[in-house]
Amino acid sequence: MSNSIADLTSAHHGPSAAIAAARARFSSLRGDFVFLDAPGGTQTPDEVAEAVAQVYRESSGNTGAPYATSRRLEVLVDEARAASARFLGCTFDEVIFGANMTSLNFTLSRTLGRQLNPGDEIVVTRLDHDANVAPWLDLAADRDLRVRHADVHSDTSLDLADLERHLGPRTKVVAFPWAANSTGTIVDARAICDLAHQAGALAWVDAVQYAAHEPMDVTSIGADVVTCSAYKFCGPHLGIAFGRRELLESWRPYKARPVSFEPVGHRFETGTLPYELLGGLLATYAYLDSLGGMAELAAWERQLGERMLAGFPAGTQLYGLPTMAGRVPTFLINFPGVPSARLSEELADRGFGVWSHGSYYALGLHERIGWGEALRIGLAHYNTLEEMDRFNEVLAALVASYAPDATPDVVSGGQR
């Protein structure tokens, strides 16, 4: 039996057999709890955990020794690099592994910074997570650079005209998110890479949120650097970056001197790699492929997103785009007069995992849109249509319980 979810688009009632089969591969999804916190971190299938354990059992020590368990590690690193290249749409040697996206971004921006000069400029956007802003602010402070902030429209889409206004002869980098972790807004990555290159700057893409929901081809968008994080797409806590080969070759890496310069991505990997997590990463890609790959998952997630959007209770204040067009299924919402922190706690008590937070690390957008604190609902492919309905039903009852004449037991029995 195929596990592919291609047939899901025709599913009318409840979770399809394919999603039920996928869910059965996660111990954490066996209970009633509904995880709607994917942008914070997804659930992980058991086969990923098993692959991590298998590395500990069967491949030990370090690469470079002439015995079997060391050789296995070398094969594993090569396989993880090759599979990551397929996932990103680049070549084997352009892949860089790191502790997480933030660490990779600090490392790579510092490396580029070695060749920047006082007065050079970096453009970031108000849509960015701070992991794609703070490294540039720190670098600017250290090397006397200037960081400029491109604005968004009131619907949270990126203001390309404003971005263009910030470009100039001193622009060296345009850093932007492929999709926003706060509101789910997708950015036209190809268009911004083109704008960056026309200005003679590098295009530096934070794909953490996008990689979790859409297939990527970093070469076809023309990016110079792209970063993502495996724990957002059912994998281990591990950062993965793409760097265009000619660019990486032109940089002077921060590295221990005996470390090999080849493949080129490796020279930016400081110290020993987390081999066990690379084993888990391979299992993650195999899991996603077994469901038909990211394009099929994206189609299913759009259905889930449409169902969630259509079912939001009356009075929902949605920050961001109103339909699934131009977004991933990450929704930021509020209800006037209802504290989102209380809602998040009460939803947790009733079996739903959603976050309440202020900025969600998107400091520029938070300042611009001013949502205060809001509820973030983030879907993953393992969610079901039934979960969307159940969530909205309980949310509506909870929100109604805040009305002055409501009785508190209106939401009792929310957890099923």
Ligand SMILES: Cc1ncc(COP(=O)(O)O)c(C=O)c1O
């Ligand atoms: C859009 C975005 N960028 C960057 C990061 C930072 O990723 P990491 O936790 O791997 O450092 C996150 C984490 O939530 C994110 O959502």
